[in-house]
Amino acid sequence: MSGMDRRRFLLHAAALGATTLSPGSLAAAKPAGAPFRVVVIGGGYGGATAARYLKLIKPDLDVTLVERTQRYVSCPGSNEVIGGLHPASWLERRYENLRRNSGIRIVCDEVKELERSRRQVILDTGTRLPYDRVVLSPGVAFRWDAWAGYDEAASRRIPHAWQGGPQTLELREELAAMRRGGVMVIVAPPNPYRCPPGPYERASLAAYYLKQRNPRAKILIIDPKTQFSKQALFLKGWEDLYPGMIEWVPMSAEGAIDRIDVTRRTVHLDFGQHVADVLNVIPPQKAGTLAERSGLTDESGWCPIDARHFLSSRDPFIHVIGDACSAPPMPKSAFAANTQAKVAAAAIADAAEGRDAGTPTLINHCYSFLAPDYAISVTGVYRYSESEHGLTATATGETPMDADRRLEARSARAWQRHFARDAFG
Ligand SMILES: Cc1cc2nc3c(=O)[nH]c(=O)nc-3n(C[C@H](O)[C@H](O)[C@H](O)COP(=O)(O)OP(=O)(O)OC[C@H]3O[C@@H](n4cnc5c(N)ncnc54)[C@H](O)[C@@H]3O)c2cc1C
Structure with missing residues (x-):
């Protein structure tokens, strides 16, 4: 990682309170010199951010990102396409920058199975990817039987x-x-x-x-x-x-x-x-199919996790982030997935180095457009609470009723630009 990248990352991670994260139980010793292998499943906002930040924090990690599509199509911004503000191509995100600049191995394939007992990811093509940790960010699936x-x-x-x-x-x-x-x-x-x-x-x-x-x-x-x-x-x-x-x-x-x-x-x-x-x-939802098929969901249909490091409550080697995980009161948003990815990445880097955990602070900030020059937003700050064994909102806020909606729209546009870069490089 260049000096500038490392400084930028440390500033960012400090803002999230995530630099000292990693539970002692995660800090499994690795034989000296063996690469610590992380397979990230899902190249959406959660997975792409996780892969990118794993390499930023700890460049010697062996990181593979598996995504089934060649090009990711963003949901954020899609309502603007429906409203005629942009062409559909505006929603496409490519992996070229991640592939070129980050040292991440990007595999375009479907993950068929997580063989948890052998710690291997099995791809549709039959390839097996052994792992020390998985970051799973498969998004949502629909409950087709609900309505x-x-x-x-x-x-x-x-x-x-x-x-x-x-x-x-x-x-x-x-x-x-x-x-x-x-x-x-x-x-x-x-x-x-x-x-x-x-x-x-x-x-x-x-x-x-x-x-x-x-x-x-x-x-x-x-x-x-x-x-x-x-x-x-x-x-x-x-x-x-x-x-x-x-x-x-x-x-x-x-x-x-x-x-x-x-x-x-x-x-x-x-x-x-x-x-x-x-x-x-818009049908009722649950965690992405792979999470369910791999036994990582509970009766709610979502993946229970420990919000200190987003490790699955079902498997100590799998972090589940993004829409698929259950991290109330955080909403299921791309912003939340991006923040959770950074916490999980820091936890994995710490685990690889045998460091102990801190207590993360996470943020979410969601804009909504009502017209091209009229936007509103909601913000939440969340901290892990020992007594609640989960996240609690320490601060929340919305656009004040008398605030200038045009200013919010300008901020929303700036966020869209920077956010895509933060996730996809
Ligand atoms: C209309 C709309 C507007 C939105 N606007 C906003 C907004 O303004 N701001 C905001 O913060 N959020 C917004 N969101 C929410 C946002 O889209 C999601 O919260 C975000 O995409 C979650 O990221 P994720 O990584 O969990 O899942 P996803 O982004 O869905 O990524 C999951 C990826 O995993 C891949 N995948 C799944 N299973 C496999 C498999 N077995 N093998 C290989 N690959 C697999 C999928 O192909 C996909 O690319 C919006 C959503 C919608 C529907």
Whole structure:
């Protein structure tokens, strides 16, 4: 690591309180000279950051990043694509910089199995990667059995657009083709799920698009919850920007979701039903399939971890970070995945050197756009609590009601640029 990189990393890690992290129990002695092998699974915001920071902190680690796709497609920013602010290509992240500049081995393959008893990662092509530690960041999977009528086959007709990929563009095209004065229905998922403010940002940016091209159109958000992230700020923004255009239907108003009829584009609730011209169903979620298949999830469907170092409660050699892990009260966001990746990377570097653990402080900061020059944000600072055996929020905050939303939008743009670089190099 160059002197500048090391200084930058130390500043960053100090800000996270992560430099002294590593539990004594992790500090398994390695024979002198043997490389400490880390396999990172998943090249999204969590995995790419982990791989990059492992090498920044401890360049002599042997780091392999396994990702099934050649190019990662970002979810952050995808609502802006749906709202017509950017082309879909704007969401692509490549691995060239990581490959070229970091000394990370990048393998484009699917991890088929984690053979935990032999500490080997088995790839689809049959290759076996032995490891001392795994960092697992597989993102989310959907609970296809949760809502009658909306299974994987149905999602090919009615897009969820909740994983980076072609569905973002499909939804955008459906919006563009919607009849004059039509209704877009967004079905939001129950907690916990990836990106708590995401469905409401999506409604806002769809409204931004429709206001210009189809101003009599309406957007309905059907919600199995009774409250949502940044709620007061969203409601105020909708009143200011899109009066009468967006309606939020919480569970307390019309009951739970009974079934979804994808042929008739109808959502049936306990006490009502809504017919959509454009239907977007965001299904309930759980940890990515590999985590479940590898026995790393609990009955909640998410991966229990020790938040001091994001080590799985099921396996002392596997760190689970990002959306797949259960780290309440941290939300499931790219920002959170990035912070957790740094804590896990520091823990692994410390373990490789036989150092003991500190207590990490983590941060999350999530922007949402309601229009190109109108954004809001929420921040949380989280610290490990011995008495709670988990994270507690030590500080939280939102955009003040009277704050300048244009300034927030400018900060959000700057964050998007720097954040992509921090994760993907
Ligand atoms: C519409 C929307 C907007 C959002 N906006 C924001 C935002 O503004 N700010 C923010 O902080 N967050 C935002 N998020 C949330 C963010 O996308 C996720 O929290 C983040 O992507 C989590 O990172 P991750 O590494 O856990 O998972 P992912 O980013 O999903 O990465 C997982 C990777 O693992 C790979 N993978 C999975 N299984 C395997 C396997 N078996 N073998 C090989 N590879 C595998 C996948 O291909 C994928 O690339 C948004 C999400 C959505 C849906």
